[in-house]
Amino acid sequence: MLSHENVETKSGVVEIKEFEVEVCVKKCVDFIYTGDAYVAKEKRETLMGVAHMMQLQRLCDSIAIFLEDDLDPRSFFQTKKIANRYNCKQLEEKCNQFALQRFKEIAQSDEFMDLDEKFISFLIESKKTKAKEGGKCKMLLAWTKHDIDERKECFLSLVMKFQLTKMTLSYRRFLVENEPLIFESMQSLRSLTLSILDSHPENISSKDFDLTENEQLVVFDQTSQRMHCHDIDAKTWTPMQTIDQAIIQNTLHSAVVIESYIYVICRNGSFYRLEYAESNAKWEQMTNTNLQWACVVALDGFVHGIEYQNYSNVLERYDPSNNRWTRLTNKSLILAFESLVAADGKVFCIAGYSNQIGRATNQVEIYDPVTSTWSMDNGSLNEARYQASATATEEGIYVVGGYDNNRGSTLTTVEFRSSVTNTWMMLKPMKNARQFFSSCVIDKKVYVIGGNGNPANIEEYDPETEEWRIIETIQGKDNFPRATVALSI
Known part of the structure; x- marks a missing residue:
């Protein structure tokens, strides 16, 4: 110049x-x-x-x-x-x-709706996209309706490229009965109808479908050395894949679900995953972590873990894209038996046992992955506890049960932290006292399973009725107590 x-x-x-x-x-x-x-x-x-x-x-x-x-x-x-x-x-x-x-995660972002037609076509047509056909179709519909006049032709061309027989029969019927975009394409309507007629008989219902699949409880049974999934509505158990012998020998401690994989971590830090939707899938050993007796949660497509049974302030993160664990910023409190949960884009480390003071604590630390910093929650639990279980909905965090050595008792009490007010409040207690157990959310209801003294009972909490009830008594299973997860089947 x-x-x-x-x-x-x-x-x-x-x-x-x-x-x-x-x-x-x-x-x-x-x-x-x-x-x-x-x-x-x-x-x-x-x-x-x-x-x-x-x-x-x-x-x-x-x-x-x-x-x-x-x-x-x-x-x-x-x-x-x-x-x-x-x-x-x-x-x-x-x-x-x-x-x-990571199709499912990016597809649920508002920014997904602004992606161009070329990139959407690439994601929908690729055989490497980690999503079921029904899931891809639902997201294609949502993207199309964001600007239906400009995108309708793209939808009509792409919908014919789905492997229709890999969608659930009930979802295909739902499309035929309820989706106006399908009505505008006789070819699509014909193909969907024929795929329904050609399918094997099953319980076909035209109930509405949202963007999530049918979620079920999955337990890891030591007796049969298999996973089993429980359909809450049908009250049925279905056997799944066997548990790898290395996982049994190293003692499975906790589990987490990311996309189409279940990740499990053993007491010695050995780490495995399974593509659970594939019936013939084999367990893969991934990079081991330095954490012992780890407690893990999923956030933004990463696994975050802390040491559970050791006094520690270490936090590590696993990235599935490069199969690597990374040490993150240490938290302030050195505790054992904390409850870990992901909510509001952050990791919450709740209560636990302090060796320094010789008792349970009610404090809550929050890790922000954007700033890589820890902070103390403005509010503390109403009750000190450790070996509790925590899970979250869009509305807030539930902390359930645990043990309070100050009183020398296993707890039935339940606390809730609202995502709006950021304050803790007491809810109705569970039917059974529990410590060292699992909890998860399905369809906005909280489920707890196992625990000292109650290994067979599954309890359900309905936020609408604010009531707990025992929905199932498990027979003939010896489940790893902290490894129950909810996943889409």
Whole structure:
């Protein structure tokens, strides 16, 4: 620019009008002299724009690497936009693979509705997309209806590419009976109708379907050495895959579900996963963690874990995309037997036993993955407890049971933290006192299973009626007490 006769040559000043970039221009100049490419997360998109304009390809490549390393369901859409705008081919491919692996998580974001037709077609048509056909169809419908006039033709062309027989029979019937977009395509209507007629008879109901699959309780039975799923509505148990012998020998401690996989962690830190929807799937051993007796939860597609039975303040995170555990910021309190739950985009570490004071605590620590920092909850539990269980709905967090050594008793008490008020309140107690057990949420109801003294009872809490009831007494099973999960079948 400065080698030609122009205003900038005469003035010696180049005005960059496209960006408010004082910090980023300085960073680019520093990079030219030092090669230092690190930049804070919130500046990366702007810095990429300035570096691209100044043709600093090595700096662009370095920023792309930072973006790849930090790719998660929250950052995906911005990272994809940067990759497309600045023609970062490797970053584009990384985003494509991430979207295929984490389809369900990104599809439930509001930003999914703004994706272009080409990318939606790529996700729907790919055989590598980690989602069931019914799930993909539901998200395609939601995306289409966001701008139905512009997207209707895309829907009609893509719906014919689904493997219809891999959708549940009841969902196909629901589409035929209730979906106006299907009515507009005789070819789609015909194909769906024929697929229903060709299917084997089963209980076909036209009940409405939301974006979630039918969720069921899954337990790990030591007696049969198999997983078993329990349909709450039908009150039936169905055997699933066997539990790998290595998992039995290393003693399964806790489990968590991410997408189509169940992840289990044993007392010695050995770590395994199973693609539960595939009947012939085999258990895979993944990278072991340094955590012993770990307690784990899923958040934003990652597994977060703490040490449960040891006094510890360590938090680790597992990334399925690279099969790697990473040590995160230590929490303040060194405790054992805490309750761990993910809610409101954060990890809550609740109560536990303090060796320093020799008793249970009622304090709550909160980890924010965006800032990588811990903070104390403004409110504490009404009762100190440890070996309790915690689970969450959109409305808030439930902490159930546990043991209070101050009183020397196993607890029936239940507390709830509202996501609106961020305060803890007491709810009606359970029917049975429990400690060292599992809890989960299905259809906004809380289920607890097992526990010292009550290994066979399953209790249900309905927030609408504010009542607990025993819904099942398990016969002939010896379940790993802290490994029950809810998953979509």
